[in-house]
Structures are given as C-alpha cells and as structure tokens.
Amino acid sequence: MTISLLFHNLVPDMKRMTIAQTLVIRGTGIHRGGDIEIVLYPSDQGIVFVKDGQSIPAIPENVVDTQLNTTIGLSGVRISTIEHLMSAFYGLGITDCTIEVRGDEIPVIDGSALPYVMHIQQAGLKKLGLEISPVVITDTIRAELRDSWVEVTPGSFSVSYEIDFDAQAIGFQRLIFDGSHYIRDIAPARTFGLLKDVEAMRSMGLAMGGGLHNAVVVDGKDVLNPEGLRFADEFVRHKMLDILGDLWILGAPIMGRIRAFKANHMLHVECVKKIDKLLGSQG
Numbered sequence: 030m031t032i033s034l035l036f037h038n039l040v041p042d043m044k045r046m047t048i049a050q051t052l053v054i055r056g057t058g059i060h061r062g063g064d065i066e067i068v069l070y071p072s073d074q075g076i077v078f079v080k081d082g083q084s085i086p087a088i089p090e091n092v093v094d095t096q097l098n099t100t101i102g103l104s105g106v107r108i109s110t111i112e113h114l115m116s117a118f119y120g121l122g123i124t125d126c127t128i129e130v131r132g133d134e135i136p137v138i139d140g141s142a143l144p145y146v147m148h149i150q151q152a153g154l155k156k157l158g159l160e161i162s163p164v165v166i167t168d169t170i171r172a173e174l175r176d177s178w179v180e181v182t183p184g185s186f187s188v189s190y191e192i193d194f195d196a197q198a199i200g201f202q203r204l205i206f207d208g209s210h211y212i213r214d215i216a217p218a219r220t221f222g223l224l225k226d227v228e229a230m231r232s233m234g235l236a237m238g239g240g241l242h243n244a245v246v247v248d249g250k251d252v253l254n255p256e257g258l259r260f261a262d263e264f265v266r267h268k269m270l271d272i273l274g275d276l277w278i279l280g281a282p283i284m285g286r287i288r289a290f291k292a293n294h295m296l297h298v299e300c301v302k303k304i305d306k307l308l309g310s311q312g
C-alpha cells in the first residue's frame with residue numbers, strides 16, 4: 030500500500046472549509062480588558078488575522094508570544110489570545126477565514142470555544158473545492174521544560190493530556206481525545222486560574238478583563254464560581270481545547286500521536302514550530 034493511499038483511508042475526502050457568510054462577534058479581552066469587535070470573512074487564503082491593515086497569517090513562524098496565551102504578530106502588529114478561536118476552527122474543520130480584529134486580542138466571551146462554535150455554525154460552513162494535505166508525523170518531536178513536556182510520535186491521530194496541580198479542586202486529570210465529539214466534550218470547557226496567580230497576572234498587565242463570568246477560578250479545594258464546573262474534569266478538557274487550537278496553527282490535521290504532560294502554550298507552540306521546520310526541510 031502506498032503512503033498516499035493510506036492518507037486517503039484515514040482522512041476520507043477532507044476538503045478545505047471556510048464560513049458561508051461574514052460574521053461579527055463582540056466581547057471583552059481577558060488580558061487587556063476593553064471592548065473588542067472581530068469580523069470573520071469567508072476566504073480561500075488560509076487563516077489570516079488582520080489588524081490596522083496588517084495581515085498576519087496564522088502560521089507557526091508568526092507566533093511571537095506564548096506567555097499565558099498564544100499571540101501572533103508581524104511587522105510590529107500583534108494579536109493576542111487567538112487559541113480558543115483557533116480551537117473552534119479546528120473543531121469545525123475551518124482551514125480558511127480572514128479575521129479582522131478591532132482591538133488587541135480575540136474576545137474571551139465565556140472562556141471556552143463554544144460561543145465561537147455556535148456563532149460560526151449559525152453563519153454556516155462552506156466547503157472549498159481544495160483537498161487538505163494532512164501533516165504526517167514521521168519522527169518523534171519533543172518539547173520540554175523541567176517536568177513539563179509535549180511529545181509527538183508517528184501514528185494515527187490521538188491526543189493524551191495530563192495535568193497535575195497542587196490545588197485539590199484540580200489535582201491530577203487525564204484525558205484522551207481521538208478526534209470525535211469535540212463540540213460536546215471539549216468546546217464548552219472554560220479557561221481557569223488559581224486565585225493566588227490572579228494578582229501576579231494583573232501586576233504583569235494580564236487577566237485585566239478576567240472574572241468569574243469568563244474563567245473558572247480555583248482556591249485550594251474550592252471552585253469559586255457559583256455555578257460550579259461544566260465537567261468534573263473541565264480543567265484538562267480546557268487544556269485539550271488549548272492544544273488543539275495551537276496545533277491548528279499548522280493549517281491541517283495532524284497524523285500523529287500527541288502526548289502532553291503539565292504543558293502550556295509555550296511547549297505546544299515549540300512542538301508546532303519543530304513540526305513546521307521538519308516539514309520545511311522535507312520540502
């Protein structure tokens with residue numbers, strides 16, 4: 030069996046996809062605060078963010094900051110917190126969309142990817158007549174820092190994510206995602222933080238627009254949100270949401286086995302950049 034036949038069996042008839050019509054979404058930025066409006070346009074040029082007239086394609090080399098969020102930038106223009114929108118794009122199979130951003134970051138809405146999924150589903154999806162070439166992993170790729178790591182190995186697609194927090198409300202959680210039921214199982218999981226970290230983040234100018242309406246906040250064994258959790262293991266589900274968004278910066282589905290342990294945007298993106306470099310060197 031040839032390699033190309035193998036792809037075809039694993040990714041049957043995958044076409045590139047955009048949105049069916051222009052869509053406006055408004056909300057607050059979790060890090061800088063303030064009102065933001067983004068406009069999503071149908072496209073066939075990949076995923077491209079636009080701010081102040083500067084186009085910034087969502088490609089690995091344009092990721093310029095991964096501290097507590099994923100920020101892309103080009104020619105001095107930066108857009109932060111793209112990961113939840115990118116994750117919604119992953120979940121819906123959207124490979125092509127132009128996103129005009131009137132603000133410094135993508136709105137957080139409720140801290141999950143679900144509002145984006147619902148807005149986009151309302152606008153509708155449109156298949157482009159272009160095949161997707163999956164990103165096939167042929168070598169082991171690893172990024173690590175202290176006891177945290179992400180590893181990508183050859184194989185069919187799956188993502189295993191483990192987290193381990195001292196805070197009892199989170200503790201150790203493990204989730205394996207095989208690509209099915211993203212909208213039901215992953216998209217609703219909200220971003221989260223520890224109460225003790227919120228002050229430190231604010232002193233760095235981050236989390237200024239964050240609150241219990243758009244993040245789960247944990248203090249030891251307690252979840253401070255009066256409504257509680259959406260899933261008993263919402264925390265690891267959100268980490269899964271984040272890594273799927275970061276991996277989507279590659280622009281195509283990965284054919285490979287991904288494992289992450291206590292990871293973060295920095296390690297996710299380091300792997301993405303290593304994969305991209307390897308693809309580039311393979312020509």
Ligand SMILES: [Zn+2]
Binds near residue numbers: 112113220267271
């Ligand atoms: Zn997140």
